Every structure is written in structure tokens, then in C-alpha cells.
Amino acid sequence: MAMAPVVKLVLGSIAFAIFWILAVFPSVPFLPIGRTAGSLFGAMLMVIFQVITPDQAYAAIDLPILGLLFGTMVVSIYLERADMFKYLGTLLSWKSRGAKDLLCRVCLVSAVSSALFTNDTCCVVLTEFVLKIARQKNLPPHPFLLALATSANIGSSATPIGNPQNLVIAVQSRISFWEFLLGVFPAMIVGITVNAAMLLAMYWRLLSDRKEEEEENEVSEVVEEEDVTSHRFSPATLPHLSSFRSEETNVRTDPETLRNRGASSGESIASRDHQADAESQGESYPIPTTNNDVLVFRTKRWRRVLWKSSVYLITLGMLVSLLMGLNMSWTAITAALALVVLDFKDARPSLEKVSYSLLIFFCGMFITVDGFNKTGIPTALWDLMEPYANIGEVKGTVVLAVVILVLSNVASNVPTVLLLGARVAASAAAGGEEKKAWLLLAWVSTVAGNLTLLGSAANLIVCEQARRAVSQGYTLTFTKHIKFGLPSTLIVTAIGLFLIK
Numbered sequence: 001m002a003m004a005p006v007v008k009l010v011l012g013s014i015a016f017a018i019f020w021i022l023a024v025f026p027s028v029p030f031l032p033i034g035r036t037a038g039s040l041f042g043a044m045l046m047v048i049f050q051v052i053t054p055d056q057a058y059a060a061i062d063l064p065i066l067g068l069l070f071g072t073m074v075v076s077i078y079l080e081r082a083d084m085f086k087y088l089g090t091l092l093s094w095k096s097r098g099a100k101d102l103l104c105r106v107c108l109v110s111a112v113s114s115a116l117f118t119n120d121t122c123c124v125v126l127t128e129f130v131l132k133i134a135r136q137k138n139l140p141p142h143p144f145l146l147a148l149a150t151s152a153n154i155g156s157s158a159t160p161i162g163n164p165q166n167l168v169i170a171v172q173s174r175i176s177f178w179e180f181l182l183g184v185f186p187a188m189i190v191g192i193t194v195n196a197a198m199l200l201a202m203y204w205r206l207l208s209d210r211k212e213e214e215e216e217n218e219v220s221e222v223v224e225e226e227d228v229t230s231h232r233f234s235p236a237t238l239p240h241l242s243s244f245r246s247e248e249t250n251v252r253t254d255p256e257t258l259r260n261r262g263a264s265s266g267e268s269i270a271s272r273d274h275q276a277d278a279e280s281q282g283e284s285y286p287i288p289t290t291n292n293d294v295l296v297f298r299t300k301r302w303r304r305v306l307w308k309s310s311v312y313l314i315t316l317g318m319l320v321s322l323l324m325g326l327n328m329s330w331t332a333i334t335a336a337l338a339l340v341v342l343d344f345k346d347a348r349p350s351l352e353k354v355s356y357s358l359l360i361f362f363c364g365m366f367i368t369v370d371g372f373n374k375t376g377i378p379t380a381l382w383d384l385m386e387p388y389a390n391i392g393e394v395k396g397t398v399v400l401a402v403v404i405l406v407l408s409n410v411a412s413n414v415p416t417v418l419l420l421g422a423r424v425a426a427s428a429a430a431g432g433e434e435k436k437a438w439l440l441l442a443w444v445s446t447v448a449g450n451l452t453l454l455g456s457a458a459n460l461i462v463c464e465q466a467r468r469a470v471s472q473g474y475t476l477t478f479t480k481h482i483k484f485g486l487p488s489t490l491i492v493t494a495i496g497l498f499l500i501k
Contacts, residue, residue: 003376008051012375015045019368023412024454036357039364046371060370061363064171064329069362071332072161073354075315076121078339081350082311088113089129099139099207100200106130106147107196111155111188116319119156119163119458123149127465131474141466141474143203146484149462150195150450154492156458157446158188160328164362165417165445170328172421173438177322183439187496191447194495198488307342314338362414369418382423389424391440392431397497400424401444405493408448409455417445436501443496451489453481 003009021028022038033041046052052060079085088109096102114122130148134141156162160170160180170180200207318335322328340347372378385403390396407416421441428437449456453463453476463476 003380004051004374008049009375009377011049012046012051012371013377015042015049015051016368016372018042018045019365020411020415023365023415024410036361036364039361039368041364043364043367043371046368051371052367052374056370056374057367060366062168062171062366065167066359066362067329068161068167068171068332069164070354070359071329071334071336072118074336074351075318075332075339076117077350077353078311078336078343079117079315080125082308084312085113085125089126092126092130093133099137100204102133102137102139103143103147103199103203103207104196106144107151107192107199110148110151111192114152114155114458115158115162115188118161119152119456120461122152122156123458123461124465127462128469131466131469140203140206142476142480143199143207145462145466145474145476146481147196147199149456149459149481150199150485150488151192152458152462153446153449153456154188154191154195157191157443157496158184161322161332163413163446165413166442168414168417169421169438169442173425173435175435175438176325177328178325179435180439180442181323183435183500184443184496187443187499190495190499191492195488195492198491199484202484310342311339314342365415365418369415373419378419379423382420382427386423386427389427390431391424391428391433391437397440400440401493401497404441404444405448405451405489408445409451413445413449413456417441439500440497443500444493447489447493447496450485450492451482452485453478455485 004012019038019042022031022033022041023035026032026035026038031038043057047054047057092105092109093102096105110122110126113126126148127145130144131141134144153163157166158181160166160175160177166180169175170177175183314335318331321331321335340350343350385399388396389400389403391400404416404420407420411419421438424437424441425434428434449459453459459481463481466474466476
């Protein structure tokens with residue numbers, strides 16, 4: 001591709017630079033508008049500077065990727081309502097045999113849940129739970145927070161729905177879910193094992209020196225159900241939610257309600273279990289005080305069990321459909337709408353949890369990156385690097401991995417995939433290794449997120465969730481992260497280069 005005229009080249013570079021600064025540093029003092037607004041601002045500048053036309057800007061938006069992202073978000077929201085993530089949290093401490101066993105469990109649960117429900121979702125839901133378990137067992141929090149964040153990134157590399165950059169790669173490469181899984185899964189398993197071993201080696205003495213408290217109760221008694229962080233992709237403050245919460249508070253503190261709760265100890269216990277189930281669905285049922293009320297309560301409880309089972313079955317059906325090679329975007333959207341219909345109620349409270357700001361961010365990013373591509377700068381840079389990045393040779397594979405690793409931490413992984421993906425694949429196609437090129441790009445750009453605290457959104461989520469944890473807050477510093485993240489990233493990345501075929 002020829003270089004654009006000098007004016008377009010300069011203006012396009014300025015627009016992309018502004019987008020990059022706001023995406024990597026969303027709170028810069030001179031323009032603290034955040035990532036989402038920053039991506040739209042970059043897209044607008046590309047059109048205003050006439051680097052691309054409005055029609056080209058609309059065409060740059062990849063609807064299949066947005067559809068797949070939206071569908072997986074909705075499915076994850078309904079899985080949270082069906083207590084899936086509460087069960088994952090319970091699994092962490094069930095019959096735990098000490099600090100080292102707990103660390104390995106965090107790595108395993110984080111990796112598996114990230115591969116199926118995206119790494120960001122996993123970190124949002126499990127961070128506070130992991131922090132509570134560490135505090136209650138008198139253990140240092142940072143090894144477990146590092147295990148959660150790094151394992152979430154590594155685990156998410158195994159599937160197209162594990163993280164946003166994999167979504168982009170799966171749609172652009174047209175690699176099926178099954179082929180993607182088979183190609184990356186061996187590297188993911190070995191990578192998780194090595195990552196856990198490195199954590200144990202680095203923190204063995206620290207974990208051994210800490211006196212662990214013996215606990216006789218099950219984890220459901222150690223960490224109450226309501227303490228598990230509810231999943232919300234994009235917290236938003238809405239007027240009608242505030243009024244709803246105030247009304248709910250009045251109901252719970254009403255004297256008559258409190259008197260009814262003390263009527264029968266047996267019914268009170270049943271009602272608390274029932275109310276916990278109802279609240280997870282955003283529902284409110286009267287406390288059973290008569291035999292008829294108890295019968296109604298039991299009926300509704302069985303309906304709740306049936307609904308949860310249906311949610312799991314639909315999710316399983318979605319995964320099977322993806323493995324069979326059906327269109328990923330429409331499969332995810334179909335599963336999401338099936339859950340909405342099955343819920344048989346107004347879907348607004350659930351759909352409000354979808355991160356529409358992330359979808360808008362992707363729209364702006366697609367336009368901005370497409371405009372930057374039209375300047376010819378990425379093509380010119382790739383032409384210089386291509387002779388040294390032949391994945392048919394070990395040296396070329398290493399050079400390509402280093403470039404992706406650096407760009408993923410400098411320009412973020414999704415823009416890196418958008419900028420390099422098609423070029424790397426086209427270069428590898430000549431040697432019949434196009435599929436391998438896409439999978440290597442997915443692996444390296446994902447594992448690269450473990451290099452620094454700013455390397456991926458999952459790291460930042462863990463850091464922020466831990467810092468804001470009520471009464472048990474902990475700050476995971478940049479230094480503590482990079483002390484483990486640097487060697488882990490280099491070793492785990494190298495593993496994938498040899499295992500991905």
C-alpha cells in the first residue's frame with residue numbers, strides 16, 4: 001500500500017496518537033475524558049481530517065465482533081444470576097489443604113473460567129472473594145491476586161471468547177472454535193502449570209512462614225454468599241435504581257416485617273435461603289408464615305432450580321454449537337436472547353449490566369485503526385520488518401513474538417491485533433502457515449498482558465477491585481506485579497512459540 005499524501009499522513013498520525021494516549025492513559029490531565037470518549041474522539045478526527053470518508057468509517061465497524069461481544073456479555077450476566085460464579089468461588093476453598101493448594105486452585109479456576117466467560121468477567125467476580133479467603137487464612141494477598149490476574153490472561157488465550165483480541169482474530173481469520181481450541185489449548189495448559197510453579201517457587205517461603213488458621217466450617221460459612229461480588233460489566237448510576245434501593249431498604253426495615261420474621265425459627269431459616277435466591281434474581285417474595293405460604297415458597301424455589309438448570313443447559317448448548325463450527329456471533333446472540341425469553345420478565349435490569357461503553361470503544365477503535373492503516377505507515381513498517389519475521393524459522397518467530405509483545409504493552413493488545421493481524425497472516429500464507437500465524441498472534445498478544453500492571457484490563461480490574469474491597473482493601477503495586485510478571489511472561493510466551501502448530 002502506497003503512503004498517503006503528507007497532509008493525510010500527518011493528520012492521521014495525530015488522530016491515532018490522541019486515541020493511543022487516551023486509551024493507554026484515560027485520565028491524562030489535559031483531556032481526562034476516558035477510553036470510550038477517547039476512541040470516539042480519535043474516530044471523529046479521522047473523518048474531520050478527511051483521512052477516511054464517513055462511509056468508510058461506518059464500513060470499518062466490524063458488526064460480527066460487536067455481536068459476539070454483546071452475546072457473551074449477556075450470557076455471562078445470566079450465569080451470574082444463576083450463581084455460577086458463586087459456585088466457582090466456593091470451589092476455591094472447598095477442603096483446601098493449605099496456602100499452596102489454594103494458590104494452585106486460584107490458578108486453575110481463574111484459567112478455566114476465563115476461557116469460558118472472558119478474563120475480565122472472571123477478575124470482576126473473583127477478586128474480592130480471593131482477597132477475603134487470603135485474609136481469613138492469614139495469608140499475604142498479593143501472591144493470590146497475581147495468580148488470579150496472570151492465570152486469567154493465560155487461560156483466556158485458549159478460546160475465541162476468552163478475551164476481545166481473540167474475538168477479533170477468530171472473526172477475521174475464520175478459524176473455527178474447535179480449531180482455535182485445539183491449536184492453543186496445549187500451550188495454555190503448560191503455560192498455566194509453569195505460571196503456577198513459578199508463583200510457588202517465588203513465594204514458597206512467604207506462604208510457608210505464614211501461620212494458617214484452622215477452619216472447621218465450609219466455605220459457605222466462611223464467606224457469606226452476599227459477600228461474593230455481583231458481576232457488573234459497566235457500573236452505572238441510574239435514577240430509577242436509586243429509588244428502587246430506597247424502597248427496598250424501607251421494606252427490609254419495616255417493623256411488621258421484622259415481627260413476621262420472628263414468628264417461626266424453621267420458616268425463618270427457609271425464608272432466608274429463599275430470599276437469597278430471590279435477591280440474586282432481583283426478585284422479592286413475601287415471607288412464608290402459613291402452610292399455604294410455605295407451599296408457594298417451595299413451588300417458587302423449584303422454579304428457581306429449574307430456571308438455573310435451564311441457564312446452564314443453554315450455555316452448554318452455546319459452547320457445543322461453537323465447537324461444531326456454527327457462526328460465533330449469531331450463536332452467542334441466539335443464546336443470549338434464549339436466556340432473555342426464558343427469564344420471562346423485563347430484561348432491562350440485566351441488559352443494563354452490559355458494558356455498552358466497551359462496545360462504543362470498539363466502534364471508535366475500529367474507525368481510528370482503519371484510518372491509521374490508510375495512511376500507509378503500518379504497511380511501510382511491516383515491509384521493513386517482514387524479512388526478519390518469517391514464522392517458518394525459529395529466529396523469525398522470536399522476532400515476531402518480541403514485536404507483538406512490545407506493541408501489546410505500548411499500544412494495547414486489541415489495536416496491535418487490528419494493525420498486524422492481516423499483514424502477519426498474509427505473510428505466513430505464502431508458506432502455508434496462515435493459521436499458525438493467527439494463533440501465535442492470539443497467544444503472544446494475550447500473554448503479553450502479564451508483563452506489567454498496565455498490560456491488560458484484567459490486571460487493572462484485579463488491582464482496582466482489591467483496592468476498593470470493603471474493610472479488606474489491598475493495593476497491588478506496579479513493582480510487585482512486574483517482579484513476577486516479567487519472568488513469567490517471557491517464559492510462558494516462549495512455551496507457546498514451540499507448542500502452537
